[in-house]
Amino acid sequence: MVWTDYLLALPITLLTLFALGILLIDLMLPREMKWANAVTAMIGVLFSAAGVYKIQMWMGASPGSFGLMRTMLVDRFAIYFWYLFLAGTAVAILMSVRYLETEHENHGEYYSLMLLSVAGMMCMAAGFDIVLIFIGLELMAISTYVLVGFLRRDRRSNEAALKYLLLGAFSSGIFAYGLSLLYGLTGSTNLAVIQQELARHILHSEYKPVAVVALLTTITGLLFKIAAIPFHQWAPDAYEGAPTSITGFMSVAVKAAGWAMLLRILVIGLMPMRPIWVPLLVFVSIATMTGANFAALTQTNTKRLLAYSSIAHVGYMLLGLIAGTATQLSADGIKGILIYLLVYTFMNLGAFAVITSLRHRNVVGDELDDLNGLYSRAPVEAVLMLVFMLSLAGIPPLAGFYGKYFIFLSLIESGHYVLASLGVLYSVFGLYYYLKIANAMFMGQVEKGEEKLPVSLTMRAALGVTALATLYIGILPNRFIELVNWALGIAQNPSIAKLTH
Amino acid sequence: MDAMLHISTLHYLVLGAALFLLGVIGVLTRRNVVIVLMSIELILNAVNLNLVAFSRYWQGIHGPSALHGQVFAIFVITDAAAEAAVGLGILIAFFRNKETVNVDEVNLLKW
Numbered sequence: 001m002v003w004t005d006y007l008l009a010l011p012i013t014l015l016t017l018f019a020l021g022i023l024l025i026d027l028m029l030p031r032e033m034k035w036a037n038a039v040t041a042m043i044g045v046l047f048s049a050a051g052v053y054k055i056q057m058w059m060g061a062s063p064g065s066f067g068l069m070r071t072m073l074v075d076r077f078a079i080y081f082w083y084l085f086l087a088g089t090a091v092a093i094l095m096s097v098r099y100l101e102t103e104h105e106n107h108g109e110y111y112s113l114m115l116l117s118v119a120g121m122m123c124m125a126a127g128f129d130i131v132l133i134f135i136g137l138e139l140m141a142i143s144t145y146v147l148v149g150f151l152r153r154d155r156r157s158n159e160a161a162l163k164y165l166l167l168g169a170f171s172s173g174i175f176a177y178g179l180s181l182l183y184g185l186t187g188s189t190n191l192a193v194i195q196q197e198l199a200r201h202i203l204h205s206e207y208k209p210v211a212v213v214a215l216l217t218t219i220t221g222l223l224f225k226i227a228a229i230p231f232h233q234w235a236p237d238a239y240e241g242a243p244t245s246i247t248g249f250m251s252v253a254v255k256a257a258g259w260a261m262l263l264r265i266l267v268i269g270l271m272p273m274r275p276i277w278v279p280l281l282v283f284v285s286i287a288t289m290t291g292a293n294f295a296a297l298t299q300t301n302t303k304r305l306l307a308y309s310s311i312a313h314v315g316y317m318l319l320g321l322i323a324g325t326a327t328q329l330s331a332d333g334i335k336g337i338l339i340y341l342l343v344y345t346f347m348n349l350g351a352f353a354v355i356t357s358l359r360h361r362n363v364v365g366d367e368l369d370d371l372n373g374l375y376s377r378a379p380v381e382a383v384l385m386l387v388f389m390l391s392l393a394g395i396p397p398l399a400g401f402y403g404k405y406f407i408f409l410s411l412i413e414s415g416h417y418v419l420a421s422l423g424v425l426y427s428v429f430g431l432y433y434y435l436k437i438a439n440a441m442f443m444g445q446v447e448k449g450e451e452k453l454p455v456s457l458t459m460r461a462a463l464g465v466t467a468l469a470t471l472y473i474g475i476l477p478n479r480f481i482e483l484v485n486w487a488l489g490i491a492q493n494p495s496i497a498k499l500t501h
Numbered sequence: 502m503d504a505m506l507h508i509s510t511l512h513y514l515v516l517g518a519a520l521f522l523l524g525v526i527g528v529l530t531r532r533n534v535v536i537v538l539m540s541i542e543l544i545l546n547a548v549n550l551n552l553v554a555f556s557r558y559w560q561g562i563h564g565p566s567a568l569h570g571q572v573f574a575i576f577v578i579t580d581a582a583a584e585a586a587v588g589l590g591i592l593i594a595f596f597r598n599k600e601t602v603n604v605d606e607v608n609l610l611k612w
Contacts, residue, residue, distance in 0.1 A: 130573075131569070131572065131573045131576060134573075134576070134577075134580075135576055135580070138580045138583070138584070142583055142584060142587050145587055145588075145591065146587060146590075146591070149591050149594060152594045153598070155598045155599060155609055156609055158591070158594050158595040158598055158599070159595065159599075159607050159609050161591045161594075161595075162534065162591055162592065162595050162607055163607060165584075165587065165588050165591055166528075166534070166537055166538075166541075166588075166604070169538075169541045169584050169588065170528050170541055170544070172580075172584075173524065173541055173544030173545050173548065174525075174544070176544075176545065176548040176577060177521055177544065177547060177548050177551070179548075179573075180517075180548045180551035180552045180555065180570075180573070181551065183552065183555055183569065183570055183573065184514075184551060184552075184554075184555035184558070184570075187555075187559040187562065187563060187567070188569065189569045189573060241609075
């Protein structure tokens with residue numbers, strides 16, 4: 001190993017050390033001091049972010065550098081995702097402190113597993129070798145299975161963990177089978193070599209059917225992880241049964257990691273097969289938007305409704321990969337996906353933070369009825385929830401608008417008018433169930449408990465950060481669009497520059 | 502000799518594909534969670550078989566140091582062990598509350 005390897009792996013190493021440290025410190029903490037685990041985890045996240053910042057400064061203007069025998073490529077894309085995971089995790093930790101106390105499950109393992117799963121996500125986003133990507137994926141997934149089942153006395157949590165584990169492990173197996181075929185075809189586990197070999201001769205030889213099988217199995221695994229229809233069945237169950245703070249964490253950080261992996265593999269490794277995977281994604285994307293939006297209509301559980309909403313968002317994001325010509329990706333489409341993931345992180349975590357804050361004493365707070373009359377009991381939270389809902393629906397000038405804007409723009413630029421209009425149609429359609437939540441909060445009658453809801457300090461911080469980010473990105477998007485341009489290393493597109501200045 | 506090597510790789514691949522399909526069928530049709538977990542192990546073993554067979558094939562072309570596939574297989578074995586441990590742990594937690602290991606009785610959460 002050379003010294004740059006240590007530097008490039010620094011954020012991951014720090015997270016792992018803190019995760020192990022929490023396990024040790026937890027043994028020495030008395031029951032009423034368990035909040036200290038959250039503090040340690042937070043410090044770990046901050047140290048790791050400092051590590052990422054150090055790499056960013058060290059890289060300067062260079063587009064990226066390889067580490068660990070070329071298995072890891074730390075470029076701006078990876079750094080962008082690393083910051084995104086750490087931000088999502090920090091907010092999820094803030095949401096967890098009071099929630100775990102209420103559930104009487106305040107154990108150190110919770111934060112430890114959270115940090116380990118972020119270490120896995122970082123490997124996925126920076127991985128340039130299918131072995132490292134697979135290890136990162138499994139580290140993240142196995143930690144998340146346990147976190148979903150963390151309320152071990154709650155049957156719904158057990159059941160969610162079991163379903164998530166069975167389907168998750170199944171999809172990982174299929175994914176690994178695809179990776180083994182890719183290795184067999186190309187003789188290398190490196191994404192760049194896989195791309196070269198596929199383009200050079202595999203796709204013109206008698207092995208093309210094997211390459212197609214490899215593509216199908218790999219893409220099945222990828223679509224499973226981001227929960228696109230028809231591979232979405234685990235998502236509503238896992239989201240509903242998991243502790244609400246973990247639902248928030250899963251719906252943003254785990255999903256962003258899945259996207260980072262999907263982009264790395266499809267855009268680098270399997271790029272020569274773009275003419276084959278685009279029609280597949282068109283089908284999956286339309287099925288996802290249609291299925292998720294219709295399923296969301298009938299939900300009575302807020303967490304489940306938001307699970308279907310997050311599946312629908314995956315459908316819109318997939319459109320960004322379809323945009324472009326048969327062999328060329330649209331830069332705006334990828335940019336749209338990255339912006340979408342950024343704004344989605346904040347608005348979705350915000351929505352789950354509001355639901356988490358409803359959990360106190362006898363009220364679980366995740367049924368739609370529990371939101372009835374929230375405005376009279378907790379006006380600030382009700383207004384924030386309205387902001388998050390409108391942002392999820394994509395109403396300007398909130399952050400959610402810009403995610404959709406760039407994706408639809410990229411579709412129109414590349415002439416996919418039908419898909420663009422379908423996307424817009426479903427976005428409008430989605431407004432119905434988001435406003436159903438708003439309707440319950442502002443028009444519904446209070447049923448349980450007239451008293452004002454207490455909100456902990458950490459929860460206020462979580463709500464504040466997410467709400468500020470949602471409003472700030474919505475009103476002044478320039479900075480964030482520049483950030484994404486930096487991450488992708490592209491110059492400002494004139495048509496977008498016009499919009500934002 | 503080269504033709505022999507090629508044919509034997511193909512044999513391994515057919516066996517791997519058969520194991521993979523058996524695993525997939527097992528996951529989709531069996532009710533008992535333990536058997537579903539075993540079927541998932543079958544899929545992962547199909548992956549290992551593929552990786553090692555391919556590794557042997559590429560060693561014949563790139564020389565004896567082309568070991569990517571075998572290294573990958575060791576990681577997959579470790580991953581399968583971790584998955585089984587967590588899977589059985591979650592299954593025990595589930596069994597304590599519900600007294601069943603059948604997937605069709607995992608029915609609290611739907612639609």
